[in-house]
Amino acid sequence: MSNPTLPPMPSERLLDLRDVQVGFATRDGRVAAVNSVTYHVDRGEVLGIVGESGSGKSVTVRAIMRLLAKNAVEGAGGSIRFNPDGDRELLLSAEHKNSRLMREIRGGRIGMIFQEPMTALSPVHTVGTQIMRTVMLHRKCGRTEARARAVELLGKVQLPNPEEMVDRYPHQMSGGMRQRAMIALALCCDPVLLIADEPTTALDVTTEAQILDLLKSLQDELGMAIIFITHNFGVVADIADRVAVMYLGRIVETGSVDDIFYAPKHPYTQALLQSIPRLGQARVRRLKTIRGSVPDPYNVPKGCPFHTRCDFADAALCGTELPPRKAFAGDQSALCHFAGELREAGQ
Amino acid sequence: MSVLPAEAMPAEVLVRVEGLSKHFGVKTGSGQALLRAVDDVSFDIRKGETFGLVGESGSGKSTVARLMLRAYRLTAGRVLFRLSDGTVADISALDDRAMRPIRREMQMIFQDPYSSLNPRMTLRDLIGEPMSVHGATRAEIDARVAELLACVGLRPEYAGRYPHAFSGGQRQRIGIARALALSPALIAADEAVSALDVSVAAQNINLLQDLQEQFDLTYLFITHDLGMVEHISNRIAVMYLGRIVELGETEEIFARPMHPYTEALLGAVPQPDPRKRRSGRRQVLKGEVPSAVNPPSGCAFHPRCPYATERCAAELPALREVGGRQVRCHFAEELALQGVEA
Ligand SMILES: Nc1ncnc2c1ncn2[C@@H]1O[C@H](COP(=O)(O)OP(=O)(O)OP(=O)(O)O)[C@@H](O)[C@H]1O
Ligand SMILES: Nc1ncnc2c1ncn2[C@@H]1O[C@H](COP(=O)(O)OP(=O)(O)OP(=O)(O)O)[C@@H](O)[C@H]1O
Ligand SMILES: [Mg+2]
Ligand SMILES: [Mg+2]
Numbered sequence: 001m002s003n004p005t006l007p008p009m010p011s012e013r014l015l016d017l018r019d020v021q022v023g024f025a026t027r028d029g030r031v032a033a034v035n036s037v038t039y040h041v042d043r044g045e046v047l048g049i050v051g052e053s054g055s056g057k058s059v060t061v062r063a064i065m066r067l068l069a070k071n072a073v074e075g076a077g078g079s080i081r082f083n084p085d086g087d088r089e090l091l092l093s094a095e096h097k098n099s100r101l102m103r104e105i106r107g108g109r110i111g112m113i114f115q116e117p118m119t120a121l122s123p124v125h126t127v128g129t130q131i132m133r134t135v136m137l138h139r140k141c142g143r144t145e146a147r148a149r150a151v152e153l154l155g156k157v158q159l160p161n162p163e164e165m166v167d168r169y170p171h172q173m174s175g176g177m178r179q180r181a182m183i184a185l186a187l188c189c190d191p192v193l194l195i196a197d198e199p200t201t202a203l204d205v206t207t208e209a210q211i212l213d214l215l216k217s218l219q220d221e222l223g224m225a226i227i228f229i230t231h232n233f234g235v236v237a238d239i240a241d242r243v244a245v246m247y248l249g250r251i252v253e254t255g256s257v258d259d260i261f262y263a264p265k266h267p268y269t270q271a272l273l274q275s276i277p278r279l280g281q282a283r284v285r286r287l288k289t290i291r292g293s294v295p296d297p298y299n300v301p302k303g304c305p306f307h308t309r310c311d312f313a314d315a316a317l318c319g320t321e322l323p324p325r326k327a328f329a330g331d332q333s334a335l336c337h338f339a340g341e342l343r344e345a346g347q
Numbered sequence: 348m349s350v351l352p353a354e355a356m357p358a359e360v361l362v363r364v365e366g367l368s369k370h371f372g373v374k375t376g377s378g379q380a381l382l383r384a385v386d387d388v389s390f391d392i393r394k395g396e397t398f399g400l401v402g403e404s405g406s407g408k409s410t411v412a413r414l415m416l417r418a419y420r421l422t423a424g425r426v427l428f429r430l431s432d433g434t435v436a437d438i439s440a441l442d443d444r445a446m447r448p449i450r451r452e453m454q455m456i457f458q459d460p461y462s463s464l465n466p467r468m469t470l471r472d473l474i475g476e477p478m479s480v481h482g483a484t485r486a487e488i489d490a491r492v493a494e495l496l497a498c499v500g501l502r503p504e505y506a507g508r509y510p511h512a513f514s515g516g517q518r519q520r521i522g523i524a525r526a527l528a529l530s531p532a533l534i535a536a537d538e539a540v541s542a543l544d545v546s547v548a549a550q551n552i553n554l555l556q557d558l559q560e561q562f563d564l565t566y567l568f569i570t571h572d573l574g575m576v577e578h579i580s581n582r583i584a585v586m587y588l589g590r591i592v593e594l595g596e597t598e599e600i601f602a603r604p605m606h607p608y609t610e611a612l613l614g615a616v617p618q619p620d621p622r623k624r625r626s627g628r629r630q631v632l633k634g635e636v637p638s639a640v641n642p643p644s645g646c647a648f649h650p651r652c653p654y655a656t657e658r659c660a661a662e663l664p665a666l667r668e669v670g671g672r673q674v675r676c677h678f679a680e681e682l683a684l685q686g687v688e689a
Contacts, residue, residue, distance in 0.1 A: 052544040053515065174635055175404070204403045204571055206632045209615040213631050231544055234574075234617035238624050257621045275549040276619055277578035280601065280687035286556070287549040287578065293514060 014225050015041040015082050021075025022059050031297045033059045035249040046226045048240030055246040057229045061195050066095050066102045084109040084192050108138045111186030115198035121170040127181040128166030131188050138189045153184040176207035197229045245269050248305040255332030265334035267310045355435040361394040361565050367424035369410050380640045384410045386589040397566040399580030403636050406586040408569045412535040416453050451529035456522045458538035464510040471506040477528045495524040516547035535567040573616050577601050585609045588647040595672025602686045605674045607652045610684040
């Protein structure tokens with residue numbers, strides 16, 4: 001079912017989030033985890049989402065998958081729309097966790113990879129059994145066909161000897177191998193959208209490079225779109241077409257990967273880019289830092305969420321008024337009163 | 348007794364590790380086997396420097412640190428440590444009792460600030476504990492805890508709080524304050540900022556550098572973040588499967604690696620620069636780290652090395668001096684390997 005108050009999604013649009021709000025009721029009060037988050041993913045593109053720990057990256061994608069915790073409270077004004085095949089807009093935000101549609105979509109049209117593969121893979125079943133189950137559920141096929149598909153997928157993610165790997169338990173594999181098995185599981189029903197939540201954070205640089213290459217080649221081959229969550233700017237630069245930067249539950253800037261790296265408009269994006277040590281850079285004594293720390297999500301500051309740490313903040317304006325989203329060429333936008341007026345401190 | 352004269356090692360050396368090995372007995376499908384976690388590792392750490400240890404997961408970095416701080420018994424080798432009075436102790440030969448006064452001079456900060464801090468202790472007790480073990484009075488401890496909290500950028504009023512009230516980056520600082528409590532000469536930081544966000548990691552790295560200057564500290568810095576290691580370390584050792592494969596000045600190694608494994612590691616780092624990805628130079632190392640129970644013959648890196656020859660499969664290269672650094676590769680002189688472009 002589609003929502004009559006929203007303009008129809010353009011045909012290239014796969015996923016569209018508008019004004020998504022998620023809070024959590026806790027003993028200590030209400031945490032505003034996700035505030036008016038708006039972003040979209042077009043068919044076949046990679047959207048990178050970066051931002052500090054606790055900024056709401058995972059909660060937003062859990063809202064898409066309808067996998068929010070029991071104490072979550074969603075704002076009524078938000079919408080999450082998904083158009084998997086170009087001919088039907090599904091209003092995911094109206095679905096319950098266990099609705100028939102969501103059970104079909106999860107593991108079907110949307111695949112998901114988690115940061116820690118051990119939480120997603122069951123330790124008591126072989127990886128083959130786990131892939132076969134999902135395949136049988138979504139494709140309504142028999143065991144023999146499902147097993148053949150499992151072997152094919154394990155080969156596709158470049159695990160050596162897939163015929164043998166299919167009977168392995170997760171604990172009999174290395175971290176990198178488990179992450180590949182997890183990717184095979186996420187891909188088993190040819191998803192149009194893959195959500196990858198920090199899929200390489202726990203891995204070595206060498207294994208990380210292998211997994212990033214694998215995802216890129218699979219994306220080329222299968223034409224799927226990816227939401228790639230990470231806090232590593234190197235990884236984003238390597239894989240994303242567009243980037244969304246989150247801070248304290250808000251998207252503070254979005255744009256093409258080049259605009260974000262070479263012409264960032266938001267002071268937070270600029271500051272983050274300056275705080276990473278870069279390989280081969282002339283040695284500097286001190287890294288640039290952002291003063292203070294991320295405010296407590298129970299007490300989000302008034303006005304601009306970043307003003308307490310911003311070098312350009314005007315207390316009268318930034319401390320009282322939430323900035324408008326300022327739009328720039330090439331679909332770049334920033335949530336800052338002074339965006340476009342600041343010196344662009346990219347590279 | 349194992350106290351050696353001051354001349355046992357050059358004056359600028361604080362710690363010398365010689366032929367360090369650690370083998371673990373592990374169960375395999377077919378019975379017991381020997382896992383060579385660390386094999387014949389030797390290096391010096393100079394006073395006041397930051398010595399970086401890099402390598403893939405399982406290469407033996409943490410084991411080296413634990414052996415150095417005597418958290419594990421050595422299988423072979425020795426560790427010499429220069430005490431504050433200038434004498435040199437062979438700490439591998441000391442019993443626990445003799446080790447106690449020396450232990451305060453070497454401290455460790457861990458990766459996981461959550462599990463390494465007892466949740467039922469206040470900051471005052473956490474940070475003050477090492478001092479009370481060494482017999483300080485209550486008032487001394489209170490004053491020192493306040494001073495240490497200020498040093499690491501936390502408010503002295505926080506002394507009565509419990510660790511759960513702090514963020515990951517702040518907990519890491521609590522760990523740093525605790526490590527500083529006994530005025531150590533050496534701090535081993537094992538993935539101390541790896542779990543932190545970029546901006547929090549940057550704050551804590553700056554803090555570590557400030558403290559190094561202020562207290563004349565020497566660091567052993569273990570990380571898999573090559574950008575960070577390049578930023579903070581004067582010299583580095585690259586480990587592969589329990590052995591050092593390259594050791595030297597950070598800048599020189601990053602500019603022109605001499606071991607193919609170092610080249611592969613540097614090449615794998617995703618750089619925060621989208622233009623570099625389009626230039627497509629990145630080479631991805633194939634295959635997995637082999638098992639330390641059943642390491643490959645010859646050079647342990649040969650099955651993954653693009654330059655390997657028959658000789659590499661047959662003959663273990665020695666760690667040798669080449670152009671001011673140490674390299675464990677038969678072809679170190681002939682290969683022109685790619686470093687990091689500025
Ligand atoms: N079930 C819950 N109850 C209460 N608060 C929650 C719950 N789940 C998440 N939160 C809070 O919501 C905020 C956003 O969390 P989220 O997991 O989305 O962060 P993130 O950006 O994914 O961070 P990280 O990089 O650490 O994974 C955090 O402040 C978190 O503590
Ligand atoms: N107590 C132990 N018993 C048996 N094997 C061990 C023990 N501690 C470490 N090992 C093994 O020794 C090898 C080196 O481990 P170590 O933890 O030193 O690696 P590392 O370089 O620190 O890796 P990481 O980057 O994952 O921390 C690994 O193969 C590991 O499995
Ligand atoms: Mg998350
Ligand atoms: Mg380790």
